[in-house]
Amino acid sequence: MSLKGYKEIPDAGLILNAPTSIQNKTGSWRSMKPIFHEENCINCLFCWWYCPDSAIIIEDGKMKGINYDYCKGCGICVHECPGKKGNKALELVPEKE
Amino acid sequence: MRVAITGNDAAALAMKQINPDVVAAYPITPQTQIVQTFSQYVHNGEVDTVFVTVESEHSAMSAVVGAAASGARTMTATSANGLALMWEILYIAASLRLPIVMTVVNRALSAPINIHCDHSDSMGARDSGWIQIYSESAQETYDNLIQAVRIAEEARFPVMVCQDGFITSHSVEVLDVLEDKEVREFIGEYKPAYSILDVDNPITVGPLDLFDYYFEHKAQQIVDMPKAKDVVLKIGEEFGKKFGRKYGLFEAYMTDDAEVVVVVMNSAAGTTKAVIDELRSKGEKVGLLKPRLFRPFPAAEIAEILKGKKVAVLDRAMSFGAQAGPLSIEIQSALYLAGATASDTPVSSFIYGLGGRDITTDNIKHAIDVAKEGRHGHFEMLNVRE
Numbered sequence: 001m002s003l004k005g006y007k008e009i010p011d012a013g014l015i016l017n018a019p020t021s022i023q024n025k026t027g028s029w030r031s032m033k034p035i036f037h038e039e040n041c042i043n044c045l046f047c048w049w050y051c052p053d054s055a056i057i058i059e060d061g062k063m064k065g066i067n068y069d070y071c072k073g074c075g076i077c078v079h080e081c082p083g084k085k086g087n088k089a090l091e092l093v094p095e096k097e
Numbered sequence: 098m099r100v101a102i103t104g105n106d107a108a109a110l111a112m113k114q115i116n117p118d119v120v121a122a123y124p125i126t127p128q129t130q131i132v133q134t135f136s137q138y139v140h141n142g143e144v145d146t147v148f149v150t151v152e153s154e155h156s157a158m159s160a161v162v163g164a165a166a167s168g169a170r171t172m173t174a175t176s177a178n179g180l181a182l183m184w185e186i187l188y189i190a191a192s193l194r195l196p197i198v199m200t201v202v203n204r205a206l207s208a209p210i211n212i213h214c215d216h217s218d219s220m221g222a223r224d225s226g227w228i229q230i231y232s233e234s235a236q237e238t239y240d241n242l243i244q245a246v247r248i249a250e251e252a253r254f255p256v257m258v259c260q261d262g263f264i265t266s267h268s269v270e271v272l273d274v275l276e277d278k279e280v281r282e283f284i285g286e287y288k289p290a291y292s293i294l295d296v297d298n299p300i301t302v303g304p305l306d307l308f309d310y311y312f313e314h315k316a317q318q319i320v321d322m323p324k325a326k327d328v329v330l331k332i333g334e335e336f337g338k339k340f341g342r343k344y345g346l347f348e349a350y351m352t353d354d355a356e357v358v359v360v361v362m363n364s365a366a367g368t369t370k371a372v373i374d375e376l377r378s379k380g381e382k383v384g385l386l387k388p389r390l391f392r393p394f395p396a397a398e399i400a401e402i403l404k405g406k407k408v409a410v411l412d413r414a415m416s417f418g419a420q421a422g423p424l425s426i427e428i429q430s431a432l433y434l435a436g437a438t439a440s441d442t443p444v445s446s447f448i449y450g451l452g453g454r455d456i457t458t459d460n461i462k463h464a465i466d467v468a469k470e471g472r473h474g475h476f477e478m479l480n481v482r483e
């Protein structure tokens with residue numbers, strides 16, 4: 001991304017074309033990766049509430065997986081996931097490549 | 098219409114006629130009367146303003162920042178330690194380019210605690226990015242506040258309008274006031290460039306800005322601030338055409354043929370005019386230059402008036418450890434940039450009136466006598482005991 005000069009940017013540090021966070025793919029930060037085990041999911045959506053990057057994919061009110069473009073691997077969803085009968089539906093594993 | 102009111106009530110009346118959307122303020126001597134009188138206008142339904150009572154000046158400035166970012170016309174008032182408590186948010190208000198108008202009643206900063214006039218409060222805030230306008234009288238405070246609304250909105254910087262604590266804030270003066278309708282028409286309707294409440298056009302205000310863009314945003318302030326001079330001039334001119342009282346960047350009083358010029362701001366300029374009238378009647382060529390706009394500083398314009406004359410600068414604040422008070426340093430820098438020298442334009446610097454100490458006509462005559470001797474670099478405190 002080339003940097004702009006002061007004549008080319010909105011003043012006061014305003015961001016007028018929100019939401020620019022979509023341009024910033026925080027998935028590249030990941031060193032740990034959450035894996036979804038659908039069989040243990042009770043669809044409580046705790047993971048969706050807690051995820052700081054809105055990286056939990058929900059369809060028809062059901063947890064469907066993780067958007068790895070933005071998931072930065074913080075592990076909060078894994079920590080919060082109650083799962084089924086003591087088996088979590090989210091597991092944190094080391095990022096491979 | 099003519100009314101006899103104090104400088105504080107003149108400021109409150111201007112606020113009433115401006116009828117801002119939001120005022121957030123906290124009382125502090127000698128400004129208290131302004132927000133007290135204004136809150137009565139709010140209580141009586143004479144204004145449409147939402148008045149936010151806050152727990153400190155830090156919160157007052159924070160609340161008007163939020164309101165201004167929402168597109169509201171906002172005002173506040175403070176003095177001395179209250180202004181100091183706003184410090185952090187003063188910079189934020191200016192850096193976000195929010196057109197907040199604040200009436201400042203100049204008072205000494207503690208310690209020791211003192212409630213009387215000097216300019217150490219607003220002079221300390223001179224680098225914060227606010228436009229600063231100084232007022233000699235209640236009339237000027239009133240006129241400047243009304244103009245400040247337009248200046249802030251057109252220049253897109255916050256404006257503080259200063260007057261002297263107690264000396265003008267608590268003295269009754271006969272004022273020419275405008276009709277509500279005239280003020281309303283003069284300031285017009287505020288059309289903000291953006292609002293954080295506009296959900297159809299979402300924006301982000303105040304994001305993190307590190308070594309990649311912070312400097313560029315500061316560069317915008319550095320480049321844009323001097324342009325506010327033209328806005329101040331244009332609006333001062335328009336005010337004069339409409340209401341008969343024209344305002345510029347400064348007032349030059351009998352400077353044309355003057356051999357010695359006194360530079361002084363706010364109420365002491367009135368005392369200085371009396372001295373000048375007296376000395377002129379005895380044939381002495383003396384004049385006064387009273388800066389009205391201190392930020393942005395009209396350096397070239399002031400140097401043009403002063404170059405070739407003997408100058409006495411009277412400061413009601415000290416920048417401790419500096420060569421002189423802040424006004425004198427500014428004047429000397431302006432003169433040097435304009436090519437003036439110690440021999441053609443000697444500058445003597447004086448500190449007066451700290452903590453409300455009187456400045457007498459004899460003190461001013463003494464400063465003129467020193468300047469007349471061409472004592473460049475002379476520094477002296479007036480009316481202080483050794």
Ligand code: SF4
Pocket residue numbers: 040041042043044045046047048063077080081082083084089090
């Ligand atoms: S927190 Fe766990 S159980 Fe709840 S919806 Fe998310 S993955 Fe499923």
Ligand code: SF4
Pocket residue numbers: 034050051052053054055056066070071072073074075076077078
């Ligand atoms: S690991 Fe963190 S960022 Fe990734 S989905 Fe879970 S909560 Fe969101």
